[in-house]
Amino acid sequence: MLDEQKQRRLKRITQSIIGLPTLPTVITQLMTLIDSPKTSGRHVAQLISTDQALTAKILKLANSSFYGFPREIATVQHAVVILGFETVKSLGLSVSVLQRFSGPSDNAHFDRQGFWEHSIACGVSAKLLATKLGYRLPGEAFAAGILHDVGKLILNQYFPAEFAQVIERMRTEDLYIGKAEELVLGLTHSEVGSWLAEKWNLPGQLVDAIAYHHAPGRLTRNAELPALIHLADFLCRRERIGDGVGQRLPTLDSAAFQVFGIREEPKAALKRIFGYGEELRREMEKADAFTRLARGEEEPPPPSGEDSDPGEGETPDEDPDPLLTHALPDPPQGRTPGLRP
Ligand SMILES: [Fe+2]
Numbered sequence: 136m137l138d139e140q141k142q143r144r145l146k147r148i149t150q151s152i153i154g155l156p157t158l159p160t161v162i163t164q165l166m167t168l169i170d171s172p173k174t175s176g177r178h179v180a181q182l183i184s185t186d187q188a189l190t191a192k193i194l195k196l197a198n199s200s201f202y203g204f205p206r207e208i209a210t211v212q213h214a215v216v217i218l219g220f221e222t223v224k225s226l227g228l229s230v231s232v233l234q235r236f237s238g239p240s241d242n243a244h245f246d247r248q249g250f251w252e253h254s255i256a257c258g259v260s261a262k263l264l265a266t267k268l269g270y271r272l273p274g275e276a277f278a279a280g281i282l283h284d285v286g287k288l289i290l291n292q293y294f295p296a297e298f299a300q301v302i303e304r305m306r307t308e309d310l311y312i313g314k315a316e317e318l319v320l321g322l323t324h325s326e327v328g329s330w331l332a333e334k335w336n337l338p339g340q341l342v343d344a345i346a347y348h349h350a351p352g353r354l355t356r357n358a359e360l361p362a363l364i365h366l367a368d369f370l371c372r373r374e375r376i377g378d379g380v381g382q383r384l385p386t387l388d389s390a391a392f393q394v395f396g397i398r399e400e401p402k403a404a405l406k407r408i409f410g411y412g413e414e415l416r417r418e419m420e421k422a423d424a425f426t427r428l429a430r431g432e433e434e435p436p437p438p439s440g441e442d443s444d445p446g447e448g449e450t451p452d453e454d455p456d457p458l459l460t461h462a463l464p465d466p467p468q469g470r471t472p473g474l475r476p
């Protein structure tokens with residue numbers, strides 16, 4: 136995947152990471168279990184139930200307005216039946232990573248809560264676009280969106296001085312983050328993130344989504360998920376939800392449209408994607424339970440029903456990529472007809 140020089144740099148950088156963040160064993164086991172064709176819902180529920188905190192979080196989120204089930208999901212087994220294996224797996228993974236890196240940042244240059252709002256928005260946006268573009272695993276798309284920029288967390292946590300320099304150079308030289316990372320570190324957050332995902336033994340399509348979310352066209356096959364995350368990243372940046380670090384829109388890789396059979400001229404196709412902005416904002420309100428989790432807040436005050444109350448969504452700006460070199464376009468106005476209503 137990476138050329139030799141990069142491999143060496145990545146090795147040098149990652150070798151200096153001591154105490155690499157790990158995933159809870161139950162999550163690793165969950166992913167293996169769900170990937171096995173012989174697994175039953177009962178096995179999955181039994182495994183999740185061995186971790187009470189995870190069980191509580193999964194039930195809380197499964198009952199939140201984000202999933203919108205009219206009746207209360209009272210047990211993990213019920214959640215597995217209602218949501219399906221893939222969604223439960225993605226939910227468990229998302230919850231674990233959010234919790235692992237929740238709370239405020241220790242680096243003044245990096246707004247971790249804004250980062251999580253961006254990541255959650257990208258997850259919500261990916262799930263939304265999955266239904267619009269016909270991607271068959273919206274739960275997986277959600278997890279991929281949550282995780283796509285995880286490399287930034289690693290860089291911020293283990294290389295705070297260098298990452299501060301990256302952010303500084305983006306500001307002073309008007310650089311896109313990938314370019315600034317290359318200049319300062321010789322590596323990008325996509326590369327570091329995909330390395331971590333490999334260490335965590337995440338499924339290959341999630342590793343690829345993290346590695347190629349800024350350039351899905353570099354993949355010759357299985358590019359759907361990276362392409363989806365690429366477009367989801369554009370949509371939530373356009374809506375200015377969260378802080379993806381920096382003001383510049385990423386460069387658009389128009390291959391992302393071709394992956395989904397969209398043959399329109401890229402600008403027109405992107406405009407259609409932006410047309411889902413209002414819907415994204417509505418979905419974001421429902422995803423407030425995730426935002427609270429990222430803030431390190433425990434249970435919301437009165438969870439006396441099936442739904443959690445939609446909360447206020449914050450709206451800073453976004454981070455960058457390679458083909459669009461201009462600043463963020465005007466805020467969205469009105470709705471554009473969807474690719475799939
Ligand atoms: Fe990114």
Ligand SMILES: [Fe+2]
Pocket residue numbers: 253257283284368379454
């Ligand atoms: Fe991003």
